[in-house]
Amino acid sequence: MPSSGSPLATGSVPTSSVPTTASGRRRWWVLLVLAATQLIVVLDGTIVNIALPAAQTELGLSDTQRQWVVTAYALAFGALLLLGGRIADYWGRKRTYLVGMVGFGLASAFGGIAQSGTELIIARGLQGVFAALMAPAALALLTVTFPGGRDRNTAFAVFGTVAGAGAAVGLVLGGVLTEFADWRWCLLVNVPFVIVAFVAGVLLVRESRAEGDNRYDWWGAVTVILGLGSLVYGFTLAEGGWGSLDTIAFLAIGVLLLVVFVLIERRVAQPLLPLRIVVDRVRGGAFLIQAITGSVMIGAMLYLTFHLQIVLGFPPLEAGLASLPMTAAIMITAPIATRLLPAIGPRPLLIGGPLIGAAGLLYLSRITADGDYFVQVLPALIVLGIGMAMVFVPLQNLALAGVAPHDAGAASATANAMMQIGGSIGLSVFTTLYASVAGAQVVTDSASQLAAFTAGYSIAFASAAIGLVIASIIAIVFIRGKKDELLPPAGAEGAVHLG
Known part of the structure; x- marks a missing residue:
């Protein structure tokens, strides 16, 4: 554990547990299950984006209701994550994970058969509630399964890459389901995933919890x-x-x-969020960067789907596939960033990654109503994917490094909450900017209306780029210390009871 003067001092809480961890091949299967869980959680933040035009037509959603289909999930998820993290710590991480998984599946089924905009928004909110149980439990389980060393770096790189790529995967899958099945399958598709992940969780994941006098705040x-x-x-x-x-x-x-x-x-x-988790300079900086990243991946990407479908006229499948280059760029760059992480440390990645992503968004902000996808959109998505991969690989690891085992659930919940709340606030801000710019345009025919939409989307992308520049500045100011201090050393163990 770092000393009180180190960048990651935490003021750990003692525990009487005996440290044991899943070993050998078993823990890599655990990683697969937990990464699949993260994919489901992140994917559901965007999978309905492609389906929104179809859902709006069938259910008669207003534009405000359309936004709340996305916001309800992110808001419920982010607002309840801290409580979900503490429930995972105190009640048992495996138990919380499994209950969250079942509830998430039931909420998804309810959303898939919704007959009104209100029902759909309620279903999305319920998805967020149960995701707030499932996600912090999964991340805390990952933390105690891989307590340190090279395996931890690899595990968090996989987990972070899935988290980053999940938003884009959701767009592609949403396009496939909307075009070849029905927009409702963007929700119903979770059910078989949940069944498989639940069974695997029962068989593979071991229980862990915080020991001592645990009271809910x-x-x-x-x-x-x-x-x-x-x-x-x-x-x-x-x-x-x-x-x-x-x-x-x-x-x-x-x-x-x-x-x-x-x-x-x-x-x-027994605080819901021990302030020692967030007052640490390095970890606090990582949380702020996560909030900005969430605003980009949740907020700005929604307007990309609108531009592809409404302005460029792409059908749902083509719109989903059109976002795939960003996913490919993330998947290609992530292994490179993973190899660089122990060599150069997280700071250069967290300074350079946001700046590269900002360059992609600034390029994307130059879109025009009559522009070509391959000229105006594709290059921007590739650059954005490269930048985001450089952020995702070190970010989850850094946000949780040095956290006492007793606080693992609360810390992982804070990490997720910052992403979701950042996405909720980002979406609201981008929507406000979009409405103010698009509404100020003179609309006389369909062509000028598309131009007005495009002007609104452009300001959203430019604002997201400014956010990433701020993230880079935050990394310069807050992410300080030698790379060996910022990352858990090989062989580091957390005193956590498993099984």
Whole structure:
């Protein structure tokens, strides 16, 4: 464990557990199961994007409801992740993982048979609730299964790559299902995945939990859930104007509740989010970068699907396939970044990766209504994929390095929550900017309407690029220390009870 002066000092909580970990081939099968879980969770953040035009037509969704089909999932997921992480720590990570998996499958089935926009939004919210149980449990299980060394770097590289590629895979799969089956299968497809992952989890994953006196911080849970919800809803209302009373009120209430949450966490004996997890300079920087990354992968990518289908006229399958080059770039770059990580450390990757991604988004912001995909979109997706791979490989590892075993669930929940809340806020901000720019255009015919849409999409991409530049600056300021201090050493073990 790093000393108190190191970049990753945590103030660990002692535990009487005997350290044991899954060994040999078994733990690589565990990695496969947990990575598949992460794929399902991330994929569902975007798989409905391609299906939204079809779902909007069939169910008569308003534009606001269309946005909330995406936001409901990300918001419920992000707002409940801290509580889900603590439930995983205290109740048992395997048990929490399996319950989350079952609930996620049932919510997906409900969404697949939804008969109204309200039912679909509720189903997406329920998916987020159970994902908030499943995801932190999976990441905490990964942390204790691979406690340190080269195997941990490999495991987190696989996990991070799946997390990064999952959003793009969701777009492709959503296009295939929408065009050849029905948009409802973008939700129903989760059911067979859940069944397989549940059975594999029962057979392969061993139980682990935090030992000691574990009490739930209910007041902390209430304030952070309501605070994040109010904040995201306030950003959503900003589409009608930043100066409106409702927008200002919800944003102010959200900030106030989050301040109260911090005060509660400083005083309670068993906090929902031990502040030692986030006040560490390096880990706090990693969390901020994750929030910005989430805004890009969840928020900005939604407008890419709209541009492909609405402006360029791609059918769902072609729109999904058109996003595949970004996935390919991530998959090709990730192994290279994995080999570089122990040699150069995470800092150069987290400084350079966002800048490369920002260059791709700036290029994408130059789209025109009559532009060509191969000239205006394809190069940008390749560059963006390269940059994102350089971020994904070290980010999850860095966000959890040096965390005491007692806090593994809370730390992994915070890592996921930052991604989802960042995506929710990013989507709300991008929607507001899109509406303000597109609404200011003079529309006289279908051609000018497409030009107005394109202008709105362009501002969303440019704003996302600015966000990635800020992420690079955050890495320069916060991600400091020798590479051996920033990454767990070979053979490092966490005192965690397994089995």
